[in-house]
Amino acid sequence: MRALTQDRYGWDALAVRDVPDPAPGKDQVLVEVHAAGVNPYDWHYAAGQPLVARPMLGGLRGPTPSVRGADLSGVVLKTDPGVTRFAPGDEVFGFGSGGTFAELAVADAGSIARLPADLGHVEAAAMPMAAVTALQFLRAAELRAGQRIAITGAGGGIGHFAVQIAAAWGAEVTGVCGPRNAAMVRELGASEVVDHTTDDITAGEPRFDVVFTNAGRYSLRALGRVLVPGGLLLANDGSRDGLLGPMPELAVAPLLSRTRPYRVVNVEATRSGEDLSVLDGMVADGVLLPIVSATYPLDRAVDAIRQVAGQGHARGKLVVTLV
Ligand SMILES: NC(=O)c1ccc[n+]([C@@H]2O[C@H](COP(=O)([O-])OP(=O)(O)OC[C@H]3O[C@@H](n4cnc5c(N)ncnc54)[C@H](OP(=O)(O)O)[C@@H]3O)[C@@H](O)[C@H]2O)c1
Known part of the structure; x- marks a missing residue:
């Protein structure tokens, strides 16, 4: 599959490359990614900043995982046998584990929810983090x-x-x-x-x-x-x-x-599928709507991350589109 990856910190290390397809582990699903939201989080991993956080970003030389992106919206392709809440063909949104600026991503079943009925993948991908x-x-x-x-x-x-x-x-x-x-x-x-x-x-x-x-x-x-x-x-x-x-x-x-x-x-946000469902309810009630100000194809995902680097002036959310 194609994915935005890096093997060391820094903008010049980021490139779209062919990498092996991921496989779902215990209690995980494999998702065909249609869209993936962009967050300052992606910049922290891409740049390895702040420097003192590098041990938490995956290591002193380069980030783990090597694929950028945390949010996703897409279609379940495969599930681990232990997963009962989702099946192939389900449309879902939530948090990937292992990078989401990629054609395929894995996600913990507890960190995703069903796609809100009123939203497309681009808008849903703007929501998780x-x-x-x-x-x-x-x-x-x-x-x-x-x-x-x-x-x-x-x-x-x-x-x-x-x-x-x-x-x-x-x-x-x-x-x-x-x-x-x-x-x-x-x-x-x-x-x-x-x-x-x-x-x-x-x-x-x-x-x-x-x-x-x-x-x-x-x-x-x-x-x-x-x-x-x-x-x-x-x-x-x-x-x-x-x-x-x-x-x-x-x-x-x-x-x-x-x-x-x-x-x-200060709250360290947790990747809760239950909270995604709460937000889905607010969307259904007509009180919550994601604003997406721009979309970027995978080949330009680095430009999107640059927009939220430093003290940016993003309007609503930026989303990388895969399909
Ligand atoms: N605690 C957690 O678990 C957690 C989770 C995710 C993110 N975060 C952190 O949360 C922060 C915000 O993330 P985000 O995704 O909302 O970032 P963002 O999308 O980049 O939004 C930053 C916004 O700040 C505005 N801004 C810039 N200077 C400003 C000023 N002086 N006064 C008021 N607004 C100003 C910008 O637009 P305008 O000035 O043009 O209006 C922009 O809309 C980041 O530092 C991120 O690392 C924490």
């Missing part, structure tokens, strides 16, 4: 109707899902984004939009119950100042620092929670 992360952070916040939440990076992958989920749960949403994304963020459910190129969300009185930061490199202390006492700071602005990434900010989080009148929470 970004929408599940948004859902799991907002769930950790125990967000309630009437609470005021500010969401930075509101026009990006996680942010545009978070705006919709928070609004669907009855929260009053302030979206922080660039001018290009303002109309979209308002349409998705934000009652207020702050343009980060002209205004500073960290200025002014304490006024939010929850701040969910996905972008902008705001310091946690500055964001904490606009939280009301007892508020919650959802810290997900994975700093794009090439050496340490978000480690310094995350290290300070427990200290802030102990010494300030607000809590700081």
Whole structure:
């Protein structure tokens, strides 16, 4: 099969190559990939950044797996005998294991769900990592109707899902984004939009119950100042620092929670098929819709990853198409 692979870190190592077809292992399925969403995650693996994370990315010299991509949508071709929930021919979306910018991918049966009835493969492929992360952070916040939440990076992958989920749960949403994304963020459910190129969300009185930061490199202390006492700071602005990434900010989080009148929470999203089904339900209810701003053929997947490298200005999601 053809796949975007690399045997060492760095943009010049990435190329579409012929590699052996993967085979499903225990409790896995083999999927013919129709489309695969692009995430900053793919950039971390491609570039091997932050440097301190390399042992977790697979090794000091090169990433594991060697095929890039985590999200997928496609058709089940084969299942491990232990898998009872899916059968060949089923249309599914979710998280691949072993790379998804490829004609074929394997996935754990517990990390996929049936394709939402109202979505095609391109839109469904945009959802897994970004929408599940948004859902799991907002769930950790125990967000309630009437609470005021500010969401930075509101026009990006996680942010545009978070705006919709928070609004669907009855929260009053302030979206922080660039001018290009303002109309979209308002349409998705934000009652207020702050343009980060002209205004500073960290200025002014304490006024939010929850701040969910996905972008902008705001310091946690500055964001904490606009939280009301007892508020919650959802810290997900994975700093794009090439050496340490978000480690310094995350290290300070427990200290802030102990010494300030607000809590700081970080969630490491889990690849939950159950949460994909929850999101499917929201799509069916008409309260959640993935926005895909561009698609790329496999041969141009590297260009798509470059768009989300560094502090990008992606609008909604980018998707690699295979079929
Ligand atoms: N915790 C986890 O398990 C987990 C899982 C997945 C991802 N992540 C992390 O979550 C972060 C966000 O991921 P993503 O997929 O949403 O990224 P993304 O799609 O690249 O979105 C980033 C967005 O931030 C906006 N932005 C840039 N500068 C800004 C500023 N100063 N203020 C407000 N918005 C600004 C950009 O557009 P405009 O400025 O043009 O509006 C863009 O829409 C990444 O750091 C990623 O590594 C964490």
